[in-house]
Amino acid sequence: MKLSFIPFLLFLDGVNLQVSQSPHDLVLSPGSPMKVTCSVAVTSDPYMYWYRWTLTDGLAHMFTSVGSGIVDPVSVDGFSASRPNSSHFVLESQSVAPSTPAVLYCSWSIHS
Numbered sequence: 001m002k003l004s005f006i007p008f009l010l011f012l013d014g015v016n017l018q019v020s021q022s023p024h025d026l027v028l029s030p031g032s033p034m035k036v037t038c039s040v041a042v043t044s045d046p047y048m049y050w051y052r053w054t055l056t057d058g059l060a061h062m063f064t065s066v067g068s069g070i071v072d073p074v075s076v077d078g079f080s081a082s083r084p085n086s087s088h089f090v091l092e093s094q095s096v097a098p099s100t101p102a103v104l105y106c107s108w109s110i111h112s
């Protein structure tokens with residue numbers, strides 16, 4: 001297998017251990033599909049977020065979900081997100097780009 005041009009996608013857990021991402025890290029060849037699931041165990045029905053850090057843009061917000069089945073925006077740069085239930089927030093891409101190595105962060109907050 002030729003490994004000439006591979007983006008490295010690393011998924012870090014939250015500051016505390018109350019959020020987890022599965023798988024923890026991924027190395028993909030360009031054009032591969034990607035799916036990462038973030039889960040929160042400590043609270044019911046939190047707001048959940050995906051952020052992305054890149055060299056060019058720094059830390060940028062991607063998706064917010066205020067509840068099961070609700071995600072905003074619909075898509076960002078070939079990524080989409082879904083909230084299958086109150087505790088899980090899924091980030092997906094049909095085809096990862098070679099030019100966008102990134103660190104992806106999942107976080108949550110209690111809604112008021």
Ligand SMILES: *[C@@H]1O[C@H](CO)[C@@H](O)[C@H](O)[C@H]1NC(C)=O
Nearest residue numbers: 037083084085086087088090
């Ligand atoms: C929530 O969705 C995730 C991802 O689809 C699934 O693995 C999990 O079992 C679901 N949990 C509940 C409580 O339905």
